[in-house]
Amino acid sequence: MEERSSEEHLIEIWERARGNWHRPPLPRPRIGAPENGEFPFQNYHIEVGKDDIEKGALYIENIFDHLIAHYIFCPRSLETAANLALAALKGLEKPKPTRAREMVNLFSDIVVDTFRLERSEEDEENVFLGWKHFAKRGDLSSLDEVILGFLGRYWDLDLPSSNRPESEKLLEVFGWGISDRSKWPRQCQQMARILEPLEPGVLGQGEIPSQEGLGGSANVAPLLGLASDLEPDEYRDCLRVLGIDGNLKRWYRDQSYNIVILPSRNLRESWYPAGLIKWRFTDPPSELDVPYSLSLAPKLIPGVTTYRREHECCEMMAGSEKVPDLLVVLDSSGSMGGHDRGTKTHAATLAAFKASQFAHSQGAEIAAISFSDRLVFQGWTRDLGAVEDILVQHLGSRTHIPGEEILKFAKSRKDCLILCITDTHIQNLYREWDKIEEASRLGQFVLFCIDEANKNRQVEDALKSLGAVYYINRPEDLISLVVDTTEQAYRAGRPIHRQD
Amino acid sequence: MSALDKIDELVESLEELRLHVGQNDLRIGDRGANSQLYFTIANACVRNRVALLYGGMGANKTTLVNLLGCAFTGQDFDHVENLMVTGHPEQTEEKIVGFIDPRQWSCTSASLASSGNEPIEVLWTPWARSQWKVINEINRFPSGKQNLFLELLQKRKVSYAGKTLELGDTCYFATMNPDFSSTYPLDEALLDRISVSVPATQPDFLASLALAKRERDVWELADLLPRLSKDEFESLPDLVDQVPLDSQTELAIITLLRDFTLCERAPSYDKTQLSGSAKPSRGLCAECHYFNNPEVCCWQVDEGLSDRARQDLRLYTKAIAYLFRLSDEPKIEVLRVVAPYILWHRVTPNRTLLERPPYYGAKRLEYVRDLVEKSINRTLNERGEMNVTFARAIDGEISPEKAIEELSEYDDPIARLDYIRALERML
Amino acid sequence: MSDAYGGKVREIKRIEKKTGEFVLGFEDFVQRLGEKPTRNEVEELVPFSGAIFGLIESASPLNLREEKIWGYLSGIAAERSSEPLNLAAGNFAGAEMNCGVIVLKARAGMKTPPDHVGERMRGGRIVLEVGAGYYLGQEMEGGGIAAPSCKDYAFRNMKGGWGVVKGDSGNYVGVGNSGGNILVKGRSGLRCGWLMHSGKIRVNGNAGEYLGLMMSGGNISIGGMAGSKAGWRMKGGRIVAKGYGPEVGAEKVGGKIFRRTSD
Secondary structure (H helix, E strand, O other), X not given: XXXXXXXXXXXXXXXXXXXXXXXXXXXXXXXXXXXXXXXXXXXXXXXXXXXXXXXXXXXXXXXXXHHHHHHXXXXXXXXXXXXXXHHHHHHOOOOOHHHHHHXXXXXXXXXXXXXXXXXXXXHHHHHHHXXXXXXXXXXOOHHHHHHHHHHXXXXXXXXXXXXXXXXXXXXXXXXXXXXXXXXXXHHHHHHHHHHOXXXXXXXXXXXXXXXXXXXXXXXXXXXXXXXXXXXXXXXXXXXXXXXXXXXHHHHHHHHHOOOOOOOOOOEEEEEEEXXXXXXXXXXXXXXXXXXXXXXXXXXOOXXXXXXXXXXXXXXXXXXXOOOOOEEEEEEOOHHHOOOXXXXXXXXXXXXXXXXXXXXXXXXXXXXXXXXXXXXXXXXXXXXXXXXXXXXXOOOOOOOOOOHHHHHHHHHHOOOOEEEEEEOXXXXXXXXXXXXXHHHHHHOEEEEEEEOHHHOOHHHXXXXXXXXXXXXXXXXXXXXXXXXXXXXXXXXXXXXXXXXX | OOHHHHHHHHHHHHHHOXXXXXXXXXXXXXXXXXXXXXXXXXXXXXXXXXXXXXXXOOOOHHHHHHHHHHHHHOOOHHXXXXXXEEOOOOOOHHHHOEEEOHHHHOOOHHHHHHOOOOOOOEEEOHHHHOOEEEEEOHXXXXXXXXXXXXXXXXXXXXXXXXXXXXXXXXXXXXXXXXXXXXXXXXXXXXXHHEEEEEEEOOOOHHHHHXXXXXXXXXXXXXXXXXXXXXXXXXXXXHHHHOOOOOHHHHHHHHHHHHHHHEOOOOHHHEHHHOOOOOOHHHOOOOOOOOOOOOOOOHHHEOOOOOHHHHHHHHHHHHHHHHHOOOOOOOOHHHHHHHHXXXXXXOOOEOHHHHOOOOOOXXXXXXXXXXXXXXXXXXXXXXXXXXXXXXXXXXXXOOOHHHHHHHHOOOOOHHHHHHHHHHXXXXX | OHXXXXXXXXXXXXXXXXXXXXXXXXXXXXXXXXXXXOHHHHHHHOOOOOHHHHHHXXXXXXXXXXXXXXXXXXXXXXXXXXXXXXXXXXXXXXXXXXXXEEEEEOOOOOOOOOOOOOOOOOOOEEEEOOOOOOOOOOOOOOXXXXXXXXXXOOOOOOOXXXXXXXXXXXXXXXXXXXXXXXXXXXXXXXXXXXXXXXXXXXEXXXXXXXXXXXXXXXXXXXXXXXXXXXXXXXXXXXXXXXXXXXXXXXXXXXXXXXXXOOO
């Protein structure tokens, strides 16, 4: 009963705080113990500790104001939080995810409370109240004291001062203000650099708040800018700061969202009756619009008082049509370079991811083979995740194209689209030739060879008989070629033209 | 009992009679309501606006509109149903609007004059004459026929064979399935004429259980619904109009529109001037300073918003506030809730963003809702200084030069493309 | 407008913020420079306040371009400092320096010694407390460098100034020199004084093979033994050593080679 009334009291304070910020649509808080940095999977909500409730309504309202400002200003989105996390990792000499998380939290706390303080005098009083309360704690570390000292000088408020040089350095960092979001990553990086030597304290603990976290989509929200600019390990570390698990699949998937494949609109022609024109003797009698003609004159005089409907044409939705299924054959031998940015593996896997996603969205089934001198495969499926698991394999070793497997897949799905991505160092091509040729007759075979410089003229001529063959100089060109090919293949099921 | 009390009673009856059972997805403060129902009712409280109910088959779109038609106009359910026009390719203007009276050939002018009737010329259809017009399955009309509705909505009159029928104050409703086969793409100009678009969803588990308990037919139960009198129905637009909008909400509406419409690269910085291949989705924003900035809305949708959108935002915010009995309270929360439904059908989202989680290419309403949230939050929480500076310059409290200098520090499209330009004209 | 914000906007700013170019640290500074900035371009952008020291301290150069910029900055900072500048060692430290003193200390976590230290310096002094890497004092025109040891190509194409290596040096010391004085207190590696035109090289210990290879001028003095093929294809200049390996002066066309008879 007591807890119930505490909850009601809490809700009342929450609504007051929400009113201070013009009622953003945030879920109501609950009483509980905030998790320690890890992402809460079950309950995407704002939690308030039981200890905090006992400190009074004004204190709680201050906390809520602070929390709300996190969700509407800084970091607000997961993408901003990720950029700050990356900046913090760059600023730390020993880039540990937990330490970086503390730095991001510290930075966003400073930004948010400065934002509040600058807004109005009333907000300034609340901010001061909160920090004055904090300053009375007995368990403050050197880092907490430095922050307090810095804030006192920055805000010109009566907070305990600090003689440490870090306070002065923080003034340099935040002297540029906090309202320009483009400066935040650099400011966060510099702040992390300055504060790293200090022992962590009370400040900076807890998870990094974001709208996606509240909405439950943080685990899937793509961080496009980061994924393309970071190596897989760096990306994983950055996600770890946010309390999210990242893996190679996520790294590729997030990058693939930036690649656009435009689906063709399936339209067909439709004729419909439009205006009225004269009906003449030479027109079919069935076209004569008798009621209308009689409404204009009492007698039907052909060519004078007789009318028929003109027909006009317009586009109409055609409905879904059969689309080709997709088989992705991906070279994951040692010569492809492995899963690092800029390698052939990276470009090939990213292209394969995008083609699979698109085919999947068009209703196709997908299969995948990843090969070197051995292979792993996924049979025809609508489970995109299972296909992606195969595509991120890197088997290393030599390049033996699996003609038998390709033929098996092609036989089970006539007219499927076969995208084969490799470099030209295939060691068993001639042994597997017949099977690949048969597969190319059953489906639409498209071969992408990343290594134009080493192409063999005779091999090139032979390969042309299989289907479309593309030689690529730079791995990044591969992606646009695969996109074009996939667009073409799924445009009303038109086949890819063989090269002559 | 006031008109609003009767409307509340109507809502309760619809639920009790199991005629419409839906989720309370429209939340304002502590109160929740079903968006499909309330936006339809809101449209019945205003005039000459079109509400589109968009959803799959059997989502109670047409039935609900007809039931409300009974309740608001006082007519029988059958009669209201008969007033609908339904889309299919063979619909003609004569079937929709009217046709020349063939009786003019059998009656003499003298007998017509003696009976006090003018020579009968055009027989307008009941639909044309009705104050409650329902266009069922609007996207099953070919594009040529859609233009007919466009003309009707633009001019508020309908013409046929040289005769004109003044439509007067009318409530318009349209229903639409998603892009199934045998549907036609909706014209962009017609989409802009649609004031509000509400998704009509299938009933959830509890709603389905409730519907299962309905033992009688819809047309039988329709007679049990409370009816508004003619005066009450006609008084609704004035009652809505009397709901005041606070200055905060007005400001948020205008900046919302500017956020969507301003474009550095468009003629006169106005995205509504763009045409053809010059669109954000077709590379217009490449290398633009604001491109890929998640805080800025302009690159995230292809289209700008017309003043019609502003009028609709004001009107439906007032209407929903009226229905929720929030006349004396700040309307900003109402605007947050209403704006996505006014805007989402008018804009084409950036494909790259729409296809990502959490939208997965499907959740256009949520996409627009997030943009609306960003704009409103930014206006209310971050643009304060900039807006006050501009206002002070307009009021003459500070010089335009000083204001321009201060506004130049803000990397905000409204500051740069609207405010500074306006102040420069004052120099 | 004020009504819209209900008093939640201040008319006077609560906290003043800095304006101008946003340079918080080294990363912001390098973004303002081109692909291949010259020292002059760097100097133009460097703030006159003590902020330059913050820039150098905060730097973690990621690539060759940033290392060069850092090097220029260290030289500029040394010139502006009234006292010796103590820095953690980094590549290109003191590059194109004109005056001042830099003392290079060990950098935490440094895996390789700093390369290109004092490159093209024109004056001042660089004292290394850690061993130098490759290209120490390359193309220097004046000033002096002292290091406990160095790797290959030390004082390559030197035109003036002086260099002291307190321990052993690598190969190719003083290659292509046209001036300056070099002292190696320990041993030197292969091809010391290769293609030398003028200047002086003194090695207290032994020297490796091909001492003074194809030199056309200058003086080389070796306190210990010179390896084989000393003075090979020599055109001019002077070599003095305590002893020589086989094929000394092979294919020599000019210059003089002496054997020291006393220490």
